[in-house]
Amino acid sequence: MTATAISLVDVTKAYNGRTVVDRFSFFVKAGECFGLLGPNGAGKSTITRMVLGMTPPDVGKITVLGAPVPAQARLARAGIGVVPQFDDLDQEFTVRENLLVFGRYFNMSTRQIEAVIPSLLEFARLEGKADARAAELSGGMRRRLMLARALINDPQLLILDEPTTGLDPHARHLIWERLRSLLGRGKTILLTTHFMEEAERLCDRLCVLEEGRKIAEGRPQALIDEQIGCQVIEVSGGNPYELRALMNGCAQRIEVSGETLFCYSSTPDQVRLQLRELSDLRLLQRPPNLEDVFLRLTGREMKE
Known part of the structure; x- marks a missing residue:
């Protein structure tokens, strides 16, 4: 197996004048699990299709298992296993x-x-x-x-597109256990997922995309530390905009999503102290996770 299983360098792809992958570069080391995360329309599916040689890039260079793609896509695909998002069994x-x-x-x-x-x-x-x-x-x-x-x-390389979509927690955890065993056997995995816990559990490194561009890349915990780096307190049950004014002095960042306020603070006790008189509130304090990173980078509002 080559030391680099997948390499994309300055790859661009457009459809009908709309750029869906924009000067995108990443590499996947042999034996690692690399994740592509992004909202719908971010370019994940187009990237995987280009890696498989099913869609040629307009600009840029792609190498998979040592073979240039799409020129030698057939050779590369001989060493690839694919699990599509949707069931296509007979x-x-x-x-x-x-x-x-x-x-x-x-x-x-x-x-x-x-x-x-x-x-x-x-x-x-x-x-x-x-x-x-x-x-x-x-x-x-x-x-x-x-x-x-x-x-x-x-295959040396597995490409998994949303591998646990629609599964219950027991089935999902069994798939994760099987995937970890494959990584233990030296397989390389390219994973696209919307499931942040899945990415956090499986990926050695990951890349967050939005509108075809890379907006962050790194190890999951490193991204959590870099982008969040403090405790998260979720507050619901009151007027989030009034609560925001109360907590402005003791939080690094405050976000409102619907009726819930997300307070990011390295001094969570001070936040709780500020809210101690408001008995109807529901507070959940927790460590930051990859979903916090994803939502900070791509926004909390749903995008069509």
């Missing part, structure tokens, strides 16, 4: 048949595919479901099958 095929059909896309013989199916079923915890139709599986089982399917060719 619902009428069994679990085993889904794996068999997908393996043939990589010119694997039936004997080669049959040899790896038991280990893939064990990895996905689907040993007892080999002959069940995909339509009969739960959502969590289907996502695990899609992950197992992406590993059929033993």
Whole structure:
């Protein structure tokens, strides 16, 4: 495996005169999990399509697993496994048949595919479901099958697009555990997600995008320390604008979102002291997290 699994240098892509990726650069080291975070329309899907060679950049240079893309995209894709956001399993095929059909896309013989199916079923915890139709599986089982399917060719690089969308907490944590085991085996992961806890748990480094541009990059905890660096107190139950005036002197930053006030302060006891007479308030004090970073950088207002 090359030391750098993915490299994008000054990549730009526009559709119908609208720039969706703007002079964007990043690299992914072999063996790490790198996250792309951003609101809808930030350019994440376009970037992954360019990495796969499905969409050519207008400007810039892309290298994946040592191969220039899109010029040698077929060569690069031989070492890539993809888990798309939406379920594209053949619902009428069994679990085993889904794996068999997908393996043939990589010119694997039936004997080669049959040899790896038991280990893939064990990895996905689907040993007892080999002959069940995909339509009969739960959502969590289907996502695990899609992950197992992406590993059929033993890829060096995995590209995961919102891998736990729509899953319940138990299924989500099981997927996370499986992904951590892949990282432990030296696989490289490019992850796009809206789920901040997912990024914080899995990513060695991540990049926050907005409108096709990079607005922050680094290790999750380093970004939290750099962008927030203090306790967060969420206050609800009162007029947030009146409360804001009360706390202005004891907070580094105050944000209002709907009926909730977010107070960022290195002296949270002083904030609580200021609010002690207001008995109807609900206060939640907590450490900062990646969601605070994301919302600070991209804004709390929903964007169409």
